[in-house]
Amino acid sequence: MVHIDLKYIMLLSPRLEKFKKVRDNLFNFRCPYCGDSQKHRNKARGYFYRKKNDFFYKCHNCGVGTNLAKVIQYIDSELYQDYVLERYKSDAPKTEPPKFEFEVPKFKKIDPKLENLTPINKLNGSHPARQFVESRQIPEEFYNDLFLCSKFFSWAKLSSKQDHPRLVIPFRDESGEVFAAQGRAFGKETPKYLTIKFDDKPKIFGLDRVDLSRRFYVVEGPIDSLFVDNCIAVAGADFEHLPFSGEGMTIVMDNEPRSREIIKRMEKLIDNHHALVIWPDTVTQKDINDMVLAGHKDVQEIINNNTFSGLTAKAKLSAWKRI
Ligand SMILES: [Zn+2]
CATH class of the missing domain: 3.90.580.10 (Zinc finger, CHC2-type domain)
Structure with missing residues (x-):
């Protein structure tokens, strides 16, 4: 009803x-x-x-x-x-119209429960996983929703000859339900990021926290999004097909002025009337987490002061690109 x-x-x-x-x-x-x-x-x-x-x-x-x-x-x-x-x-009148809806079968390849994983806030300070999270300067308020998975591939039901621990970053929908998870390598293991889906939904991180009624930010990496106010991340970087409108949205792509691919995508976003960040020359790091680690304490301010759209964005983009 x-x-x-x-x-x-x-x-x-x-x-x-x-x-x-x-x-x-x-x-x-x-x-x-x-x-x-x-x-x-x-x-x-x-x-x-x-x-x-x-x-x-x-x-x-x-x-x-x-x-x-x-x-x-x-x-x-x-x-x-x-x-x-x-x-x-x-x-009361039990003459319901016939239902033509049918359940979409869910092929749950893996157990979506995070219960077997250890939240980072439960690990003591000397644990390597906790030290890793601390070394990335991730704000402590997120430690209870970041997890250590000691055998990521078997947890994710992926086959691998060499299983290893990963940091699990759950993707939650608006109601808090986990529909995907990203496993980030602690060391040099490849690929660095591995995202698995429990449900067939766009891989957008932070839906449980974002307030779309005010200015919000869209970045590429889930960890990067933890450093920006009211921010979501698109794993896979498909900024063109977000399930919400562009008004009030600032797109923050990585700082890659030498990437032909990135510049092409930025041009398209500007053509489609999006507001986006063109990083100033004072910022040399590739992503937000690296900027924070390099000592930029004011990333939010840099973002706000360097958000452009339309013709200004076009001009800034051609001055910024290095190809
Ligand atoms: Zn309440």
Whole structure:
């Protein structure tokens, strides 16, 4: 009963702080259960999301997960009575139209559970995996969602003669569910990055954290995205086919002025009216993590001060490129 649920989400919305529609069937607001962060008044980590024909609730702060009915009941018991009645009436005549929908079979090649992995925050300071994450200066708030996998290939059900440990970076959807994971090598093992999918969705990292209603940034690497405010990453760097519109979006590609391929892609993005970063000459490192490690403490500011679009972007691009 999607239309009834949507109607009641709208009726409930004035009671939900910072309520907004993220896109079809996805709504975001401050969690009514935990109140979200009291320190950060703009944090909103509660979501209504659709699964099949029903709506559910999930908070990424306190972890509450329930259905829409329970949330309505919690906030407004009168509205809840109306809701129950309306759902009952709509369900009463058992003459449902025949369903032509069918379940898309899921070929789960691997176990999506991260339970067998060790979160980095559970490792002591002398552990090499934790030292690796610290050496990349990754902000500590992310340590609980980065994992050590001691045998990556067997965990990922990939065949390899020489299995080895990797850092596992889970890709979560808006509701927090893991649909893909990237395994980053700790050493010289190749390939450096290996991304596996549990579900057939575009490999976009950070969907569980991004707020698309304000300026957001799109980078290439998941780890790079952890250094930029409100940032997602596209593994595989397909900036042309993102499932959201370009307004409010800044594209931040790696700093590769000698790559013909990159420059071609940047030209196309400018032609398609995207805003993107043209790195200044003072920055010589290839990616954001390397910039941070080289001592650029102000990467966010460099990004904001060097975002261009249209003709300015074209001019900046031809001055920047080294081919
Ligand atoms: Zn909450």
